[in-house]
Amino acid sequence: MIPFNKPYLSGKETKYIEEAVRSGKISGNGGFTKKCQVFFEEKYAFKKCLLTTSCTDALEMAAILLDIAPGDEVILPSYTFVSTANAFVLRGAKLVFADSREDHPGINEASIEALVTTNTKAIVVVHYAGVACDMDTIMDIASRHNLFVVEDAAQAIDSYYKGKPLGGIGHLSAFSFHETKNIIAGEGGMLVINDERFIDRAEVIWEKGTNRSAFFRGEVDKYGWVDIGSSFLPSEVIAAFLYAQLEQLDDIQRKRKYIWDYYFNRLINVVEKLEVQLPAIPEFASNNAHMFYLVANDLFIRENLLARMREKEVHPVFHYLSLHKSPFYNTKHDGRVLNNADHYTDCLFRLPLFYELDDQMLSQVIEAIS
Numbered sequence: 001m002i003p004f005n006k007p008y009l010s011g012k013e014t015k016y017i018e019e020a021v022r023s024g025k026i027s028g029n030g031g032f033t034k035k036c037q038v039f040f041e042e043k044y045a046f047k048k049c050l051l052t053t054s055c056t057d058a059l060e061m062a063a064i065l066l067d068i069a070p071g072d073e074v075i076l077p078s079y080t081f082v083s084t085a086n087a088f089v090l091r092g093a094k095l096v097f098a099d100s101r102e103d104h105p106g107i108n109e110a111s112i113e114a115l116v117t118t119n120t121k122a123i124v125v126v127h128y129a130g131v132a133c134d135m136d137t138i139m140d141i142a143s144r145h146n147l148f149v150v151e152d153a154a155q156a157i158d159s160y161y162k163g164k165p166l167g168g169i170g171h172l173s174a175f176s177f178h179e180t181k182n183i184i185a186g187e188g189g190m191l192v193i194n195d196e197r198f199i200d201r202a203e204v205i206w207e208k209g210t211n212r213s214a215f216f217r218g219e220v221d222k223y224g225w226v227d228i229g230s231s232f233l234p235s236e237v238i239a240a241f242l243y244a245q246l247e248q249l250d251d252i253q254r255k256r257k258y259i260w261d262y263y264f265n266r267l268i269n270v271v272e273k274l275e276v277q278l279p280a281i282p283e284f285a286s287n288n289a290h291m292f293y294l295v296a297n298d299l300f301i302r303e304n305l306l307a308r309m310r311e312k313e314v315h316p317v318f319h320y321l322s323l324h325k326s327p328f329y330n331t332k333h334d335g336r337v338l339n340n341a342d343h344y345t346d347c348l349f350r351l352p353l354f355y356e357l358d359d360q361m362l363s364q365v366i367e368a369i370s
């Protein structure tokens with residue numbers, strides 16, 4: 001049986017965890033947390049990074065930082081994970097769902113401007129499969145209407161838009177290190193603050209609403225409760241695990257791209273017969289090989305393919321159910337039809353993609369689908 005995912009260990013995770021434990025500092029914001037944050041700040045020139053316990057938490061921090069409040073509207077794709085939406089609903093925002101592009105599950109940038117009203121506060125984009133949204137167009141709409149942009153970069157580590165690293169373009173960005181992502185920590189995430197105005201307050205929200213970080217830097221002589229906040233920072237045990245993964249980032253990315261290219265090159269000649277479409281990568285986007293998905297021509301074809309592949313001991317999976325049709329939000333949605341999001345809900349499926357897939361397993365996957 002070839003599973004959909006298998007968490008990869010780079011080798012030093014337990015060694016670094018042992019170091020963290022022996023150091024006597026195992027709560028958050030210690031040595032390994034700083035090493036991870038500096039890794040991203042240096043490699044991708046992100047202005048300020050704060051590790052979080054999940055991408056979900058990083059998105060919640062973003063919603064707090066933007067002062068999202070009841071009456072505010074947030075534009076986001078319907079075809080995404082619940083956390084993209086929940087973070088803003090928790091602050092009382094009304095969600096305004098945008099459709100996906102026809103050639104890609106990411107937000108259709110051309111549909112955004114018509115959704116902007118005087119109540120709109122933010123645009124939240126999701127770089128689906130690690131493939132960039134059209135950020136120049138989106139940042140331009142945001143600046144003309146005075147809106148904030150949050151990148152849900154959960155899947156987008158080490159991926160680029162016109163050469164710029166994803167997560168470094170919007171005002172705020174959120175990454176995930178959940179065990180299904182390219183770089184993992186079990187559960188984990190990171191908030192990236194690209195707009196300097198948010199840096200000081202982000203640290204306060206991160207540390208339960210206290211100015212503890214400023215205190216430890218010697219900037220204030222006692223620390224106390226200065227704002228709302230929560231316990232958003234992970235322990236050093238998580239950060240130690242994550243650092244071991246980050247050290248192997250290039251190797252992990254090389255292997256994942258090999259697998260992605262293998263699938264693409266082997267499927268190019270059979271997709272027509274199978275009645276499925278290959279993934280499209282817009283010319284402005286890079287491919288970080290987070291995911292290899294196919295889009296069947298209809299739901300029946302997809303279900304048939306998934307069943308046949310499972311008979312052959314390969315485990316592909318479908319993905320999101322459009323949020324505008326979810327049991328929680330469908331009665332709150334404004335009724336617009338979102339055809340592309342619905343199409344991806346019905347027709348998209350993903351092939352196994354994890355480090356330990358070798359050529360023999362890959363050819364088994366190709367055989368099963370063919």
Ligand SMILES: *Cc1c(COP(=O)(O)O)cnc(C)c1O
Binds near residue numbers: 081083126176
């Ligand atoms: C994985 C994922 C999340 C959630 O990440 P967690 O770290 O599990 O909270 C949010 N958004 C997208 C697009 C994701 O893929």
